[in-house]
Amino acid sequence: MLINVERLLTMMEKRRLDGLVATTLENVHYFSGVWSISLRMFPHEGQCYAIVTRDRPTEPVVVSSTGEVDQVLDGYPQIRGTVNFGTFYRELPEGVELTAQESRLKAMSVDPVGAAGPLDGLIDALHKMGLADQRVGVDEMGLRAGFFDALGERLPEMDVVPASDLIRWVRRVKTAEEIHRIRAVARITENAILAAVAIAREGVTEEEMAREFLRSIVSQGASPRFNLIRFGRNAVAGQIEPDRTPLKKGDIIWFDVGCVYRGYWSDIARNFCLGEPDPRARQLYRAMLEGEERAIAEARPGMTGGELFDLTMDAVRQAGAEHYRRHHVGHGIGAEVYEQPLLAPGVETKIEAGMVINVETPYYEFGLGALHVEDPFVVGSDGDNVLLTTMGRDLHIIDP
Amino acid sequence: MLINVERLLTMMEKRRLDGLVATTLENVHYFSGVWSISLRMFPHEGQCYAIVTRDRPTEPVVVSSTGEVDQVLDGYPQIRGTVNFGTFYRELPEGVELTAQESRLKAMSVDPVGAAGPLDGLIDALHKMGLADQRVGVDEMGLRAGFFDALGERLPEMDVVPASDLIRWVRRVKTAEEIHRIRAVARITENAILAAVAIAREGVTEEEMAREFLRSIVSQGASPRFNLIRFGRNAVAGQIEPDRTPLKKGDIIWFDVGCVYRGYWSDIARNFCLGEPDPRARQLYRAMLEGEERAIAEARPGMTGGELFDLTMDAVRQAGAEHYRRHHVGHGIGAEVYEQPLLAPGVETKIEAGMVINVETPYYEFGLGALHVEDPFVVGSDGDNVLLTTMGRDLHIIDP
Numbered sequence: 049m050l051i052n053v054e055r056l057l058t059m060m061e062k063r064r065l066d067g068l069v070a071t072t073l074e075n076v077h078y079f080s081g082v083w084s085i086s087l088r089m090f091p092h093e094g095q096c097y098a099i100v101t102r103d104r105p106t107e108p109v110v111v112s113s114t115g116e117v118d119q120v121l122d123g124y125p126q127i128r129g130t131v132n133f134g135t136f137y138r139e140l141p142e143g144v145e146l147t148a149q150e151s152r153l154k155a156m157s158v159d160p161v162g163a164a165g166p167l168d169g170l171i172d173a174l175h176k177m178g179l180a181d182q183r184v185g186v187d188e189m190g191l192r193a194g195f196f197d198a199l200g201e202r203l204p205e206m207d208v209v210p211a212s213d214l215i216r217w218v219r220r221v222k223t224a225e226e227i228h229r230i231r232a233v234a235r236i237t238e239n240a241i242l243a244a245v246a247i248a249r250e251g252v253t254e255e256e257m258a259r260e261f262l263r264s265i266v267s268q269g270a271s272p273r274f275n276l277i278r279f280g281r282n283a284v285a286g287q288i289e290p291d292r293t294p295l296k297k298g299d300i301i302w303f304d305v306g307c308v309y310r311g312y313w314s315d316i317a318r319n320f321c322l323g324e325p326d327p328r329a330r331q332l333y334r335a336m337l338e339g340e341e342r343a344i345a346e347a348r349p350g351m352t353g354g355e356l357f358d359l360t361m362d363a364v365r366q367a368g369a370e371h372y373r374r375h376h377v378g379h380g381i382g383a384e385v386y387e388q389p390l391l392a393p394g395v396e397t398k399i400e401a402g403m404v405i406n407v408e409t410p411y412y413e414f415g416l417g418a419l420h421v422e423d424p425f426v427v428g429s430d431g432d433n434v435l436l437t438t439m440g441r442d443l444h445i446i447d448p
Numbered sequence: 449m450l451i452n453v454e455r456l457l458t459m460m461e462k463r464r465l466d467g468l469v470a471t472t473l474e475n476v477h478y479f480s481g482v483w484s485i486s487l488r489m490f491p492h493e494g495q496c497y498a499i500v501t502r503d504r505p506t507e508p509v510v511v512s513s514t515g516e517v518d519q520v521l522d523g524y525p526q527i528r529g530t531v532n533f534g535t536f537y538r539e540l541p542e543g544v545e546l547t548a549q550e551s552r553l554k555a556m557s558v559d560p561v562g563a564a565g566p567l568d569g570l571i572d573a574l575h576k577m578g579l580a581d582q583r584v585g586v587d588e589m590g591l592r593a594g595f596f597d598a599l600g601e602r603l604p605e606m607d608v609v610p611a612s613d614l615i616r617w618v619r620r621v622k623t624a625e626e627i628h629r630i631r632a633v634a635r636i637t638e639n640a641i642l643a644a645v646a647i648a649r650e651g652v653t654e655e656e657m658a659r660e661f662l663r664s665i666v667s668q669g670a671s672p673r674f675n676l677i678r679f680g681r682n683a684v685a686g687q688i689e690p691d692r693t694p695l696k697k698g699d700i701i702w703f704d705v706g707c708v709y710r711g712y713w714s715d716i717a718r719n720f721c722l723g724e725p726d727p728r729a730r731q732l733y734r735a736m737l738e739g740e741e742r743a744i745a746e747a748r749p750g751m752t753g754g755e756l757f758d759l760t761m762d763a764v765r766q767a768g769a770e771h772y773r774r775h776h777v778g779h780g781i782g783a784e785v786y787e788q789p790l791l792a793p794g795v796e797t798k799i800e801a802g803m804v805i806n807v808e809t810p811y812y813e814f815g816l817g818a819l820h821v822e823d824p825f826v827v828g829s830d831g832d833n834v835l836l837t838t839m840g841r842d843l844h845i846i847d848p
Contacts, residue, residue, distance in 0.1 A: 072492065085687050089674060089785055091491060092472065092589045092612075118685035135775040137812065138684055144815035153685050154814065188593070189492045212492075255669075262666035267659055272671065274489060284538055285518035285553050287485050375535040385489055412537065414554065415544035 049124055050078050050226055050311070050383075053105055055218045060102045066182035068211060069170065070098040070108075071190030074383035075215050077311045080108045081123035085116050087190070095166035095192060099173055104128065109177055111169045114162045118153050131176065132162045133169035167195055171202055185211030220380060220388055221402040226312065227426055230382060230404050231436045233270060233309040234424055237316045238439045240264035241303050244277065245320055248446050250297060254279055254290035261305065270309040273385070278302050283417035297323045297448050302418040304410070306385060313385040315406050316437065317422035323448040326416075332369050333419045333443040336409040339364035340421050343377065343391070343407045344435060347427050353388075353395030356405075360391065364409055378407035381424050401429040404436070419443075449524055450478050450626055450711070450783075453505055455618045460502045466582035468611060469570065470498040470508075471590030474783035475615050477711045480508045481523035485516050487590070495566035495592060499573055504528065509577055511569045514562045518553050531576070532562045533569035567595055571602055585611030620780060620788055621802040626712065627826055630782060630804050631836045633670060633709035634824055637716045638839045640664035641703050644677065645720055648846050650697060654679055654690035661705065670709040673785070678702050683817035697723045697848050702818040704810070706785060713785040715806050716837065717822035723848040726816075732769050733819045733843040736809040739764030740841070743777065743791070743807040744825050744833055753788075753795030756805075760791065764809055778807035781824055801829040804836070819843075 060068065070079045073087040079098035086094030097111040107128040110120050115136035120127055140158055163169035174180050180203050188196050189212040200208050222230070243264035244257045258277045265272050276286045279293050283302035295301070299322050306315040319333060342363035347356055360377045380387030381404055389397035391407065399405070408422030421441050426434040460468065470479045473487040479498035486494035497511040507528040510520050515536035520527055540558055563569035574580050580603050588596050589612040600608050622630070643664035644657045658677045665672050676686045679693050683702035695701070699722050706715040719733060742763035747756055760777045780787030781804055789797035791807065799805070808822030821841050826834040 083689075085674060116687045119687045121685060122688050137773040137775070139771070139773075139811070139813040141813065141815070146814060147681075149685065150681075150814055193588070259667055259669070263663050266662035266666055266672065269655075269659070272666065274485060281547075281550075285521060285549065287516045287519045288522050289483075371539070373537040373539075375537070411539070413539040413541065414546060414550055415541070 049106060049126070050081070050223060051106055052218055052221055052223050055221055056105050057102065059214050059218050060105070063185065063209065063214060064183055065102065065185045065209065065211070067099060067101045067174070067177065067179040067184040068215070069184060069186045070215065071095070071187040073190070074311065075187050075190070078219060078383055080110050080127055082110055082112070082119050083122070083311060084112070085119060086113055093192060097170055097173070099177060099179070101177060101179065109173050111166070111173045113166070114157050117157045120156060121149055121152060130156045131169045131173040132157055132160060133164065133166050134162050166192070167198055170199070174203060174206065179206065181205035183207040183209065185209045185214055187212045187215055216388065219383060221400050222382060222404050222426070226382055227404065227436075229310050229312040230424055233307060233312050233314040234316060234436045235438065236265065236268045236270045236309055237305060237307055237314040238437055239268060240307075241305065241316070241318055242439070244303070245301070245446065248295060248301065248320065248322060250322065250448065251294045253292045253294055254282070255292055257301070258290040265307045270307040273306045273308055273313065276302070276304040278417065281415050281417045284412050284414050286412070286418055295322055298325065300325055300329060300417055300419070302420060304420055304422065311383055313381055313383070314424070315381055315385055315422060317408060317410065317420040318439070318444070319419055319421070320444045320446055322446050324445065325443060329416060329419065330443060332411060335364050335367035335369035335372070336411055336419050337421050337441060338367035339377065339409040340407055340423065340441070344423070344425050344433055347399060347405060347433055348431065349399055349401045349427060349429060351399045353391050353397045353399065354393060356399060357391040357393055357395065360407070360409065369411070372411065374409065377409055378405055380404060381406040399427055401427055403427045449506060449526070450481070450623060451506055452618055452621055452623050455621055456505050457502065459614050459618050460505070463585065463609065463614060464583055465502065465585045465609065465611070467499060467501045467574070467577065467579040467584040468615070469584060469586045470615065471495070471587040473590070474711065475587050475590070478619060478783055480510050480527055482510055482512070482519050483522065483711060484512070485519060486513055493592060497570055497573070499577060499579070501577060501579065509573050511566065511573050513566070514557050517557045520556060521549055521552060530556045531569045531573040532557055532560060533564065533566050534562050566592070567598055570599070574603065574606065579606065581605035583607040583609065585609045585614055587612045587615055616788065619783060621800050622782060622804050622826070626782060627804065627836070629710050629712040630824055633707060633712050633714040634716060634836045635838065636665065636668045636670045636709055637705060637707055637714040638837055639668060641705065641716070641718055642839070644703070645701070645846065648695060648701065648720065648722060650722070650848065651694045653692045653694055654682070655692055657701070658690040665707045670707040673706050673708055673713065676702070676704040678817065681815055681817045684812050684814050686812070686818055695722055698725065700725055700729060700817055700819070702820060704820055704822065711783060713781055713783070714824070715781055715785055715822060717808055717810065717820040718839070718841070718844070719819055719821070720844045720846055722846050724845065725843060729816060729819065730843060732811060735764050735767035735769035735772070736811055736819050737821050737841060738767035739777070739809040740807055740821050740823065744823070744835060747799055747805065747827050747833055748831065749799055749801045749827060749829060751799045753791050753797045753799065754793055756799060757791040757793055757795065760807070760809065769811070772811065774809065777809055778805055780804060781806040799827055801827055803827045
């Protein structure tokens with residue numbers, strides 16, 4: 049289970065919430081373990097909800113279309129029940145002996161009549177859970193347009209409170225299971241970087257290396273999300289798709305790549321050079337790495353995002369890249385790729401023990417490309433910060 | 449270029465729109481060719497816009513974060529200009545000679561000061577395009593919460609009209625380039641199905657077959673989206689992730705799979721059987737296939753989605769599956785996986801020449817699993833419908 053129960057209850061008590069409705073892919077997953085196909089395939093109209101109450105915060109009710117309610121069987125065993133909406137037929141001839149799982153699916157999707165639509169299903173569930181006249185936080189970000197207001201109109205005795213930011217606050221401090229998953233997805237990504245680099249030689253193209261990377265990602269059971277892989281000066285325009293540019297001796301290869309595994313994100317950057325790099329690039333890289341290492345070593349609970357930003361920038365500049373400019377040097381990571389705290393000028397968000405911070409010191413220059421090292425680490429309670437990656441962070445030299 | 453210019457102008461004239469703002473991943477791509485990384489990575493807060501005017505409908509202005517404005521270089525050559533927002537540093541030392549592409553990037557991202565945020569950038573662009581006191585359709589679905597109302601407040605002389613449904617109406621009838629891409633992504637998906645089936649033998653697991661499928665998808669340059677691959681009776685719960693169930697003789701393998709390539713979706717279903725299938729399953733499959741084939745043969749412009757639904761259901765039932773029930777038998781496909789027309793009871797949407805319809809007759813039964821054939825076809829003007837897949841649609845038998 050992923051939920052930070054203590055922090056969830058603190059928030060619900062402070063905000064006097066009796067219930068909480070999760071609506072986005074990441075929040076439904078966080079509260080129920082259900083990785084909704086509808087929310088992935090139909091970003092504008094797909095709807096799936098996980099609802100918890102303050103007295104049973106780890107036992108959600110899941111509201112799902114009848115067609116995908118079978119996904120609940122991949123969710124937490126603690127799921128309290130389901131409410132389904134819409135029509136979907138699964139035939140059950142006489143005399144078929146059902147497995148335990150099929151019996152559960154029958155009970156969820158064949159026996160109950162589905163609500164007319166997702167909003168009706170949500171309202172049914174709130175009634176059934178005794179929340180229709182209570183104070184309920186609603187993760188407004190994943191709701192279809194108009195649903196938030198419609199909830200207030202159709203349940204006039206319910207006190208509806210926007211809760212997307214509140215859930216994000218809960219999620220900032222990770223549980224052991226979340227850290228386990230963030231470490232796993234980081235490892236998968238490192239493996240895929242190494243698989244891609246394994247084919248590096250003169251003439252290999254960015255596209256070939258990107259495909260090798262992606263084959264490794266999916267072979268490990270993860271889902272690709274972004275794969276910025278560019279050679280040499282191309283990396284200054286890193287958001288352009290990897291193309292047919294061939295690798296040349298002396299090129300610095302830039303990876304800024306991420307994927308999702310079991311609901312958790314990676315976002316890792318590395319540089320490799322085919323043969324010896326330009327001495328100035330090597331020196332600048334050392335400065336960037338020095339900044340990243342200082343951030344990992346010196347992040348402490350109680351610092352603000354702005355303070356860790358300043359410390360990191362100072363370290364880079366003192367290490368020889370006096371002209372370094374950057375708008376942020378990292379961000380929380382977990383169920384979303386960018387979470388609080390952002391490490392940016394003036395950010396007041398406090399760093400807390402148990403946060404996972406993805407720190408980075410990217411440098412883009414026309415003619416040079418990109419120098420970039422980026423890693424996730426767990427903030428310890430007093431300097432016992434734990435890096436979640438394992439591969440070296442130097443500018444790796446590939447023997448040409 | 450993907451835009452159906454004639455249909456776009458018809459809509460803009462009818463609705464008296466002087467301009468149109470695209471905000472979603474698929475619509476920004478449709479109007480500009482830009483496949484926004486922000487919109488993919490940050491589904492709740494990422495923002496990127498493509499704006500066209502009625503007098504220059506194929507020459508969009510793109511509003512992008514400074515950090516990803518380089519993606520515009522992958523977009524249409526007809527892009528009229530860019531407005532960037534937010535801070536991002538790309539250093540330019542003295543004396544560096546720039547390539548043509550780097551010069552364009554410099555002009556877009558180094559020279560101009562970025563707007564403070566996406567809404568400011570959008571407003572700047574509307575001013576620059578002379579739309580600030582005109583009637584402008586805004587694709588409301590991809591806007592951050594509050595932006596639609598804020599536009600009306602900050603540009604009181606602009607007449608703002610919700611336009612997501614209008615753009616979807618334009619996109620219903622495909623251009624030659626769109627059909628080319630839908631055919632390409634269908635072919636990629638068929639190739640991946642065959643790659644997965646190539647490893648079918650007793651003992652292979654669902655998960656192994658799914659990974660083989662995914663490796664083929666990414667090797668062909670496409671992005672995985674869904675891969676429902678299940679064996680035998682497991683397929684009744686098709687939304688459960690492929691697991692370690694081993695393939696047995698007599699199992700029917702069910703694929704309901706799709707991916708995205710160059711902005712376009714596939715959604716294809718096939719069945720394979722390791723050895724001889726159960727005679728009843730074979731007979732039911734023939735009925736499902738008969739329904740699908742009749743829909744492909746008999747769809748005509750002027751029919752409604754409801755009429756094509758009825759025709760398909762009648763065909764399945766007459767072919768021997770009298771008890772067949774289904775809530776829809778297909779949907780448009782293109783830049784989104786489900787587009788209008790839906791083939792469902794009572795749907796009044798008219799079928800038009802040039803639509804691409806993904807027709808399917810899925811059958812789910814406890815104890816049996818799933819029988820399912822699904823393919824995209826182009827509606828011709830008078831019976832010259834064109835199937836976009838190439839592999840056989842029978843229940844394929846794999847020699848065990």
